Amino acid sequence: MRGMGGGGGGGHGGPRREKSKPPGWGVVLRESAVLVRQHRGRLGVGLILLAVSRAAALVAPASAGWLLDHVVAGKRPDLLLPLAAAVLVAAVVQSGAGYALSQLLGVAAQRAIHSMRLELHWHVLRLPVARFDATQSGQLVSRVMNDAEGIRNLVGNGIVQLVGGLLTAGVVFVILLWLNWQLTLAVAGLLAVFGAATAIALTRLRPIFRERGQTQAEITGRMTQVLGGIRAVKAYAAETREQDAFRAGAERLFSHIRTTITGFSVLGALGTLVVGISAAVLILVGGQALLAGTMSAGQLFTYVMYVALMTAPVLQIAAIGTQMTEAFAGLDRIRELRAQATEDADAAGRSACPRLSGAVELREVVFGYNPERPVLHGVSLRAEPGQTIALVGPSGSGKTTLVSLIMGFHRPQSGAILLDGADLAGLRLDSYRRQLGVVLQDNVVFDGTVRDNLLFARPEATQDALDAAAEAAAALGFIRELEKGWDTVVGERGVKLSGGQRQRLAIARALLADPRILVLDEATSALDSESEAEVQGALARLRHGRTTFVIAHRLSTIRSADQILVLEGGRIAERGRHDELLAGGGLYRRLHDRQSGLAAELFRNPGEA
Numbered sequence: 047m048r049g050m051g052g053g054g055g056g057g058h059g060g061p062r063r064e065k066s067k068p069p070g071w072g073v074v075l076r077e078s079a080v081l082v083r084q085h086r087g088r089l090g091v092g093l094i095l096l097a098v099s100r101a102a103a104l105v106a107p108a109s110a111g112w113l114l115d116h117v118v119a120g121k122r123p124d125l126l127l128p129l130a131a132a133v134l135v136a137a138v139v140q141s142g143a144g145y146a147l148s149q150l151l152g153v154a155a156q157r158a159i160h161s162m163r164l165e166l167h168w169h170v171l172r173l174p175v176a177r178f179d180a181t182q183s184g185q186l187v188s189r190v191m192n193d194a195e196g197i198r199n200l201v202g203n204g205i206v207q208l209v210g211g212l213l214t215a216g217v218v219f220v221i222l223l224w225l226n227w228q229l230t231l232a233v234a235g236l237l238a239v240f241g242a243a244t245a246i247a248l249t250r251l252r253p254i255f256r257e258r259g260q261t262q263a264e265i266t267g268r269m270t271q272v273l274g275g276i277r278a279v280k281a282y283a284a285e286t287r288e289q290d291a292f293r294a295g296a297e298r299l300f301s302h303i304r305t306t307i308t309g310f311s312v313l314g315a316l317g318t319l320v321v322g323i324s325a326a327v328l329i330l331v332g333g334q335a336l337l338a339g340t341m342s343a344g345q346l347f348t349y350v351m352y353v354a355l356m357t358a359p360v361l362q363i364a365a366i367g368t369q370m371t372e373a374f375a376g377l378d379r380i381r382e383l384r385a386q387a388t389e390d391a392d393a394a395g396r397s398a399c400p401r402l403s404g405a406v407e408l409r410e411v412v413f414g415y416n417p418e419r420p421v422l423h424g425v426s427l428r429a430e431p432g433q434t435i436a437l438v439g440p441s442g443s444g445k446t447t448l449v450s451l452i453m454g455f456h457r458p459q460s461g462a463i464l465l466d467g468a469d470l471a472g473l474r475l476d477s478y479r480r481q482l483g484v485v486l487q488d489n490v491v492f493d494g495t496v497r498d499n500l501l502f503a504r505p506e507a508t509q510d511a512l513d514a515a516a517e518a519a520a521a522l523g524f525i526r527e528l529e530k531g532w533d534t535v536v537g538e539r540g541v542k543l544s545g546g547q548r549q550r551l552a553i554a555r556a557l558l559a560d561p562r563i564l565v566l567d568e569a570t571s572a573l574d575s576e577s578e579a580e581v582q583g584a585l586a587r588l589r590h591g592r593t594t595f596v597i598a599h600r601l602s603t604i605r606s607a608d609q610i611l612v613l614e615g616g617r618i619a620e621r622g623r624h625d626e627l628l629a630g631g632g633l634y635r636r637l638h639d640r641q642s643g644l645a646a647e648l649f650r651n652p653g654e655a
């Protein structure tokens with residue numbers, strides 16, 4: 047609703063950086079455990095498939111050793127065929143299991159991302175308005191879309207490969223110890239060094255992954271704002287400035303990625319080195335064992351292939367570990383989002399709002415966006431059902447803030463808002479807001495067809511109901527004249543409609559919603575006097591029978607209100623009906639006189655006498 051102010055003119059300061067330190071591994075492991083448990087069925091099957099595939103992989107090295115020692119040395123050509131058949135069967139099993147595994151886990155991972163996104167989107171929608179004031183919407187988009195993507199590695203192939211790799215390495219390690227424990231300890235020592243290096247690298251990389259997600263969110267945040275305010279960007283020729291801002295973010299992103307690549311490269315090089323050193327050790331120690339006759343050629347061959355089987359998963363762990371680190375970083379950011387309480391966090395303790403007759407009372411309401419600087423200082427008012435309450439006062443006096451409180455967007459710091467005598471703090475917001483209607487100055491039209499925009503208020507409305515609402519809003523005429531009538535797509539924020547048309551659409555929508563309480567915040571302020579005249583009639587029909595809070599600059603709108611409240615600096619300075627307030631000769635009188643003067647000036651050019 048607000049938000050677009052200063053779209054690209056540098057009005058928004060630098061990107062907001064929410065720095066926080068990454069949580070310890072304990073928290074991360076606990077959360078991963080939750081995710082893993084949610085998907086345990088598929089992960090379990092995945093692990094079994096992996097075990098089958100790994101067991102099948104053990105057949106070939108064992109057979110090769112057997113070939114050398116028993117078939118060749120023992121001169122048993124009759125064993126050749128069964129041996130080859132065993133290897134072949136093992137290969138078929140391994141390939142089948144591998145296929146099923148990646149299929150299963152690929153889908154499982156995407157399913158996890160899918161449900162995570164749904165959950166996050168739902169969470170974001172229910173965050174209080176203040177959150178949206180403080181966070182660029184693009185950042186929230188990035189959380190839902192990109193950060194959720196990261197858990198792919200946690201629920202999918204990554205974790206199964208990790209567990210499977212460790213299990214295989216463990217089993218093979220035992221076999222190797224049994225075959226030749228001295229040699230095995232030497233190789234295992236090397237792998238341990240590599241493992242330690244990996245652990246260090248991953249701990250270093252985790253904050254970088256975290257930063258990366260944050261940077262990505264910031265870039266998305268700024269970019270959505272800039273695109274939303276593209277007219278302002280162009281009008282102020284701010285394209286190069288925006289490009290520079292984008293470049294700064296993109297370069298930060300690039301440098302994060304460069305660092306992580308360096309990390310991988312070091313680990314990769316280290317891995318290759320470990321393999322090389324093990325090979326040298328094997329030649330040296332194994333060769334001696336062969337010469338001394340303590341090991342047969344077949345045994346050494348089998349041994350070497352088993353070493354490869356043990357080393358491969360350990361080296362793989364480095365790569366998988368990085369993916370997991372990325373997943374953890376995503377989870378970190380997701381956790382921050384989830385930790386923000388939604389508006390309905392305490393819904394269980396509230397009761398559903400019954401159908402209201404529309405009495406609204408504010409008792410000594412104090413509220414400030416920053417609690418130390420109240421915007422409203424103890425405002426009290428009482429609207430009887432069906433009354434129209436006009437709020438007037440200088441810009442910044444707190445009119446919009448007052449109606450935001452009535453709409454439940456913010457909570458009073460002290461005092462209370464009563465609806466038909468019930469405290470809003472004890473009512474469920476969703477059931478209350480279903481009885482609210484609102485027409486604002488702008489930003490009320492979504493991209494979609496004219497029909498979609500009306501149905502938004504009441505999805506089940508019939509075409510007759512749509513026609514009736516549009517008619518009453520003085521919108522039916524122009525809707526029928528649109529290129530495709532009700533099916534015309536109106537563009538983002540309704541850019542393809544004129545201001546007056548947008549307003550009449552918003553009024554039709556509010557009519558369709560049939561609210562008990564109506565808020566009109568500067569609904570006609572952006573219109574020229576001709577459109578305003580058209581909209582006025584529609585607004586009068588909309589107001590009929592509903593408690594209405596109307597904020598308007600033009601005092602003509604206000605004349606007929608049941609009560610006029612004049613706000614000044616967050617306090618109600620005057621209240622009464624039009625004539626009383628005029629007679630009182632206070633602030634209202636001054637505002638009125640200035641307006642009348644303006645009206646007289648309206649057809650004169652600036653500077654004309």
Ligand SMILES: Nc1ncnc2c1ncn2[C@@H]1O[C@H](COP(=O)(O)OP(=O)(O)O)[C@@H](O)[C@H]1O
Binds near residue numbers: 415421441442448
């Ligand atoms: N979302 C917000 N966050 C912080 N301050 C705000 C916010 N909205 C309004 N304000 C401040 O609150 C005061 C009252 O604003 P507002 O209620 O919009 O006034 P009005 O509608 O009467 O012009 C102003 O000083 C304004 O700067």
Ligand SMILES: [Mg+2]
Binds near residue numbers: 567
């Ligand atoms: Mg306002």
